[in-house]
Amino acid sequence: MNNFFIGTPYPLKSLEGMVDIKYGKGLPEKERDTNGKKPVYGSNGIVGYHSQTITQSPVIIIGRKGSVGAVNFSQSKCWPIDTSFYIDVFPKDVDPKWMVYSLRAIDFGVHAQGPKPGIRRDLLYQLRIPVPTPDEQRRIVSRIEELTRRAEEVHRLSFEIEDNLDLFLKATYYRMIEDVQWKPLKEVASLVRRGIHIKPNEEYEEMGVRSFGKGTFRKPILTGRQIGSKRIYRIHEGDLVFNNVFAWEGAIAVAQPEDHGRVGSHRFITYVPHQGKATSEFLCHHCLSEKGIEDICAASPGSAGRNRTLGLEKLKIINVPVPNYKKQLGFAEIAKRRHQVQWESASIRQELLAYETAVVAKAFRGEL
DSSP, X not given: OOGGGTTOSSOEEESTXXXXXXXXXXXXXXXXXXXXXXXXXXXXXXXXXXXXXXXXXXXXXXXXXXXXXXXXXXXXXXXEOTTEEEEOOOXXXXXHHHHHHHHHTSOGGGGOBTTTTBOOHHHHHHOEEEOOOHHHHHHHHHHHHHHHHHHHHHHHHHHHHHHHHHHHHHHHHHHHTTTOOXXXXXXXXXXXXXXXXXXXXXXXXXXXXXXXXXXXXXXXXEEHHHHTTOOEXXXXXXXXXXXXXXXXXXXXXXXXXXXXXXXXXTTEEEEEEOTXXXXXXXXXXXXXXXXXXXXXXXXXXXXXXXXXXXOHHHHHTOEEEOOOHHHHHHHHHHHHHHHHHHHHHHHHHHHHHHHHHHHHHHHHTTOO
16 A cells, blocks of 8 residues: 555545556657647657547546656647546546546656556555545545645746747748758768767766657666666767667757766767757757658668668768857757756746645645
């Protein structure tokens, strides 16, 4: 039993027999629809939008791989991808939001398994959550939301700022590429590999790149012994990084200050722009544009998933727009501001979750 539930006055029930935990579904390239407005959820939140959905509403989305155990909630129908589980049918005696708060209180990390940590569905089914009467659930949920409403508003406003910067960057990009010369990527940036001699007792912090243009993230620290014979390379701030197996899905990002010195496997392709010709931020934005993704897909032959590997020779001859360098520097500053807002939003989210956790702990003890 989770420590949060020790001493709860409410009866505990297992998820098995209470709900049907379903697997998310991968979104094949042929079904990409960047103009859709229905959210696409990965293991740690919204990763894009689509015109189709695969769920009923409301929906609880649980991270299966990557951000194991992250619990998100959608009031509308959505498309959870295959790094997540979801629940979209609930028993009459369980309020969906009550289940969200209960699941967020559970430490899923202790259940993660495998070299690339993931959680099995049968283990989720064994979890037990407190289930007071429906009226009591609704009363407590209302009280939790009342106490966390102001923090949620701050978080929502930070997302609005982020979205506005995204729209501004997009509009600026299209103005910048009007009537400009296009050149092969190799003429404005170079492939750089900073190989590392692995020492068994040294520690190495890996960097990951999220799909759908959602930036970089920190992966677990590994010892050289854990890495074994795998080739790894050092990543520097400002590198343009492609995850070569998921670049076609938008796994392309600029390495941020916090990524400097982290490492990536041979699957991470790092390009460094030529001074005075291009910036990583502008090139990244182009690669994630409709035309950019189209070219990346063409350079990634094969079927969906891990068989779609971005070819090095094909990548370097992809044509990219080359606007005035000073304009690119201005674009880069806006992109960096957007990242800062995104980072601040994530920090607010962590503070909100900590506060929410404290409030929910009181709820489980019957103190709200």
